[in-house]
Amino acid sequence: xxxxxLKKEMVDMGEFGRDPQRRVKCHADLDPEKGVTxxxxxxxxxxxxxxxxxxxxEAGLKVNVDKVGNIYGRLDGKKDKGVIWAGSHVDSVLNGGxxxxxxxxxxxxxxxxxxxxxxxxNYRPIEVVVYTGEEGSAFPMALLGSSILIGKxxxxxxxxxxxxxxxxxxxxxxxxxxxxxxxxxxxxxEYSLELHVEQGPVLDAEGIPVGIVENITGLAxxxxxxxxxxxxxxxxxxxxxxxxxLAASEIISIVNKNALDxxxxxxxxxxxxxxxxxxxxxxxxxxxxxxxxxxDVRDVVEKNLNFMxxxxxxxxxxxxxxxxxSVSMEMPFGVHKAAPLSPExxxxxxKSAQEIKVTAKRMNSxxxxxxxxxxxxxxxxxxxxxxxxxxxxxxxxxxxWEDIEKGTKVLTQTLKNLxxxx
Amino acid sequence: xxxxxLKKEMVDMGEFGRDPQRRVKCHADLDPEKGVTxxxxxxxxxxxxxxxxxxxxEAGLKVNVDKVGNIYGRLDGKKDKGVIWAGSHVDSVLNGGxxxxxxxxxxxxxxxxxxxxxxxxNYRPIEVVVYTGEEGSAFPMALLGSSILIGKxxxxxxxxxxxxxxxxxxxxxxxxxxxxxxxxxxxxxEYSLELHVEQGPVLDAEGIPVGIVENITGLAxxxxxxxxxxxxxxxxxxxxxxxxxLAASEIISIVNKNALDxxxxxxxxxxxxxxxxxxxxxxxxxxxxxxxxxxDVRDVVEKNLNFMxxxxxxxxxxxxxxxxxSVSMEMPFGVHKAAPLSPExxxxxxKSAQEIKVTAKRMNSxxxxxxxxxxxxxxxxxxxxxxxxxxxxxxxxxxxWEDIEKGTKVLTQTLKNLxxxx
Numbered sequence: 099x100x101x102x103x104l105k106k107e108m109v110d111m112g113e114f115g116r117d118p119q120r121r122v123k124c125h126a127d128l129d130p131e132k133g134v135t136x137x138x139x140x141x142x143x144x145x146x147x148x149x150x151x152x153x154x155x156e157a158g159l160k161v162n163v164d165k166v167g168n169i170y171g172r173l174d175g176k177k178d179k180g181v182i183w184a185g186s187h188v189d190s191v192l193n194g195g196x197x198x199x200x201x202x203x204x205x206x207x208x209x210x211x212x213x214x215x216x217x218x219x220n221y222r223p224i225e226v227v228v229y230t231g232e233e234g235s236a237f238p239m240a241l242l243g244s245s246i247l248i249g250k251x252x253x254x255x256x257x258x259x260x261x262x263x264x265x266x267x268x269x270x271x272x273x274x275x276x277x278x279x280x281x282x283x284x285x286x287x288e289y290s291l292e293l294h295v296e297q298g299p300v301l302d303a304e305g306i307p308v309g310i311v312e313n314i315t316g317l318a319x320x321x322x323x324x325x326x327x328x329x330x331x332x333x334x335x336x337x338x339x340x341x342x343x344l345a346a347s348e349i350i351s352i353v354n355k356n357a358l359d360x361x362x363x364x365x366x367x368x369x370x371x372x373x374x375x376x377x378x379x380x381x382x383x384x385x386x387x388x389x390x391x392x393x394d395v396r397d398v399v400e401k402n403l404n405f406m407x408x409x410x411x412x413x414x415x416x417x418x419x420x421x422x423x424s425v426s427m428e429m430p431f432g433v434h435k436a437a438p439l440s441p442e443x444x445x446x447x448x449k450s451a452q453e454i455k456v457t458a459k460r461m462n463s464x465x466x467x468x469x470x471x472x473x474x475x476x477x478x479x480x481x482x483x484x485x486x487x488x489x490x491x492x493x494x495x496x497x498x499w500e501d502i503e504k505g506t507k508v509l510t511q512t513l514k515n516l517x518x519x520x
Numbered sequence: 521x522x523x524x525x526l527k528k529e530m531v532d533m534g535e536f537g538r539d540p541q542r543r544v545k546c547h548a549d550l551d552p553e554k555g556v557t558x559x560x561x562x563x564x565x566x567x568x569x570x571x572x573x574x575x576x577x578e579a580g581l582k583v584n585v586d587k588v589g590n591i592y593g594r595l596d597g598k599k600d601k602g603v604i605w606a607g608s609h610v611d612s613v614l615n616g617g618x619x620x621x622x623x624x625x626x627x628x629x630x631x632x633x634x635x636x637x638x639x640x641x642n643y644r645p646i647e648v649v650v651y652t653g654e655e656g657s658a659f660p661m662a663l664l665g666s667s668i669l670i671g672k673x674x675x676x677x678x679x680x681x682x683x684x685x686x687x688x689x690x691x692x693x694x695x696x697x698x699x700x701x702x703x704x705x706x707x708x709x710e711y712s713l714e715l716h717v718e719q720g721p722v723l724d725a726e727g728i729p730v731g732i733v734e735n736i737t738g739l740a741x742x743x744x745x746x747x748x749x750x751x752x753x754x755x756x757x758x759x760x761x762x763x764x765x766l767a768a769s770e771i772i773s774i775v776n777k778n779a780l781d782x783x784x785x786x787x788x789x790x791x792x793x794x795x796x797x798x799x800x801x802x803x804x805x806x807x808x809x810x811x812x813x814x815x816d817v818r819d820v821v822e823k824n825l826n827f828m829x830x831x832x833x834x835x836x837x838x839x840x841x842x843x844x845x846s847v848s849m850e851m852p853f854g855v856h857k858a859a860p861l862s863p864e865x866x867x868x869x870x871k872s873a874q875e876i877k878v879t880a881k882r883m884n885s886x887x888x889x890x891x892x893x894x895x896x897x898x899x900x901x902x903x904x905x906x907x908x909x910x911x912x913x914x915x916x917x918x919x920x921w922e923d924i925e926k927g928t929k930v931l932t933q934t935l936k937n938l939x940x941x942x
Contacts, residue, residue: 296755297752297754297755298752298754298755298756298757299751299755299756299757299760300757300760303760315754317754319804319805321804328914329721329910329911330719330720330886330887330910330912330913331791331793331795331816331818332719332720332737332739332791332816332818332885332886332887332888333718333719333720333721333885333886333887333907333910333912334720334721334791334886334910335720335721335722335789335791336776336779336780336783336790336791336792337783338721338722338725338910341776341793343772343794343795343797344772344773344776344794347769347772347773350765350766350769351766351769354758354763354766357758358758361758361759367757368758369753369754369756369757369758370758371753371763371804371805371806371807372765372766372799372808373753373765373799373802373803373804373805373806373807373808374799374802374803374804375765375797375798375799375802375808375811376797376798376799376802377794377795377796377797377798380795380796380797380798380814381795381796381814382741382743382793382795382796382814382815382816383741383793383795383816384793384795384913385793385795386794386795386797389797392802392803392804393804394753394754394804394805396753396754463754463755464752464753464754464755464756465752465754465755466754485755488751488752488755488756488760489751490752490755491752491806492750
């Protein structure tokens with residue numbers, strides 16, 4: 099078992115889609131790493147896929163690609179059914195980091211190789227999985243590959259989806275050579291594992307190398323437009339204004355306060371964020387006539403998530419009466435419900451970590467992952483490793499190699515334990 | 521005296537630089553007029569200048585153009601000195617209205633013609649003036665022509681100033697045929713008048729056709745950048761954030777509250793506006809790492825203006841301690857002091873309005889005008905006519921023709937009265 103092999107492969111993978119320069123300001127006390135841009139269908143994405151497939155074949159895995167480009171590198175077991183999946187994705191956001199997704203694929207491959215090298219005789223088949231288009235940075239659906247696998251999106255819908263260049267998913271899969279000819283059914287798959295960087299600061303701040311995910315958070319977006327009257331800032335008396343910005347600004351503190359109130363009441367992992375907030379036309383000397391607002395609320399507890407949504411909508415609506423503005427709002431994808439992961443798999447990961455003496459804590463995931471889809475049909479677990487300073491989707495995304503090694507060991511041990519289940 | 525002549529000329533002028541379509545949303549209950557785009561140096565600006573010069577010459581005025589393109593159409597008087605100016609500008613903002621500036625030039629010409637047609641024998645010379653580049657929509661200095669006349673900017677600085685295309689003012693004046701060869705001195709000028717649309721809602725709301733400006737407001741901008749930490753909205757716990765937007769949002773209500781407090785305490789015409797307010801990177805699911813803020817504060821009372829500036833700066837600074845963000849700020853042009861207009865001219869305008877039985881009220885100007893410069897050296901007065909719904913710098917800028925006629929009559933009567941002063 100050698101970290102060096104995994105490290106080399108991660109460094110190699112990080113060169114596919116490496117950006118020429120930094121574009122995002124991050125923490126000043128980390129080195130200014132360059133980002134990785136590798137959306138689904140790009141040349142960089144093809145190179146990353148080719149690299150993974152070559153490593154799978156070197157290791158002796160049988161590689162299959164389904165109709166939407168999901169890749170499966172299979173190690174047969176003594177029996178055919180009860181397959182265990184382990185994997186993640188190799189696409190990235192624009193100017194993102196080198197660990198998000200990729201680490202889950204490469205550690206799954208490494209764990210499988212280690213079991214093979216140990217001479218471990220797996221009772222169940224193991225498949226290292228690469229999901230297509232997790233990030234939604236090319237096609238307007240995130241978690242694309244896993245959404246198709248669970249039937250949330252049809253193959254026809256997915257293959258016809260267009261990226262920003264107007265190309266369909268079918269076009270780009272064809273071009274990359276990753277349009278397979280079968281539809282992967284889930285009947286024979288029993289367990290699924292995904293190792294991923296936390297993308298938050300908790301493990302890093304607490305100095306804990308491994309997180310065991312119990313729930314993936316529920317999520318909703320509320321996009322609102324507040325319209326008042328655009329006016330000359332010098333000549334329009336204060337009392338004759340309908341200032342869209344003055345009205346809209348209320349929502350910022352309300353969303354934050356509601357999240358804090360829930361945290362103080364229940365503990366938990368509620369978050370509420372106003373991430374988009376722009377006043378138009380945007381000149382200092384014009385009273386803003388319009389503000390565009392984007393609110394993101396998340397909770398693993400459905401009741402709390404609904405509270406955050408309802409209160410934000412109510413507060414937005416109240417602006418109309420209070421300020422004489424008009425407010426329109428939409429929830430572009432409705433509500434993504436929280437996904438509880440499999441207690442059996444969570445317990446197995448915890449036991450596996452204890453067996454090899456790696457400290458681990460149970461936690462929730464605030465970010466979305468293919469595992470939240472897969473968990474609807476298959477017993478699923480996730481293993482988190484720390485993100486330095488909580489940074490992700492940014493060039494300075496970083497995880498210490500020793501933490502990666504600990505996470506890989508926990509993944510290997512879990513895979514071993516699951517693979518022996520009769 | 522015929523409104524029809526002035527009306528035709530205003531409609532003609534409104535066609536120079538007419539935009540092909542609306543770009544700015546304004547009041548829905550006004551007709552969607554197309555805007556006018558006529559920055560200094562454009563073809564449209566040349567056409568408007570040519571049109572004005574042709575009408576001046578038709579009327580028998582002697583036309584002179586100075587080194588920075590200011591135009592003077594002169595009607596000699598019995599004496600040489602003690603010249604009276606009346607005029608405004610014919611350049612516009614991008615997608616602006618057809619009255620701002622142009623109305624002041626065309627009514628000055630109309631008033632002068634009416635006096636000539638009446639057989640009025642003016643003791644003092646009258647000059648209809650067109651100032652170059654009032655709006656700052658082409659060159660990065662507003663009130664350009666008047667700033668040069670009072671020596672605030674040198675001829676060299678002005679002629680070397682570059683527009684967005686990298687052309688100097690000298691280049692564009694040459695191209696338009698409006699680079700004269702003399703520097704206009706102010707020694708022989710005693711009075712200056714400017715009729716202008718109010719650009720605010722007060723006269724329109726109160727149903728008063730004419731405003732007499734006593735002061736042009738003082739003005740300052742504070743541009744600030746608030747920097748926190750850009751983070752993942754799902755994975756970054758509420759208590760581990762440095763949300764630049766949550767911090768910056770405080771300033772919006774503070775600026776508004778301070779203006780309202782001064783209004784409630786002193787009456788007056790204090791305004792405070794946050795007109796620019798943008799969160800970056802601007803995705804709903806990213807905790808904003810940076811917010812750009814542009815604050816505009818105005819008052820005719822210096823003490824109140826300073827209070828607004830100081831309180832805004834203090835409130836911005838306080839965000840650092842309260843939210844752990846960093847704040848930088850600048851005041852791009854310092855403080856434009858309020859300009860009191862000439863009490864003698866204000867009285868003359870008021871008396872003139874009474875003589876011809878036009879209702880008029882004294883007021884302040886919340887917008888900047890060339891008259892604020894000219895007032896530093898010459899006894900200056902301004903006449904406002906109503907802006908429907910207070911709209912200006914927008915396609916739907918509108919003033920009723922009957923109000924224009926009343927304003928023109930007051931201007932004519934004032935010019936008559938001043939022109940007879942020994």
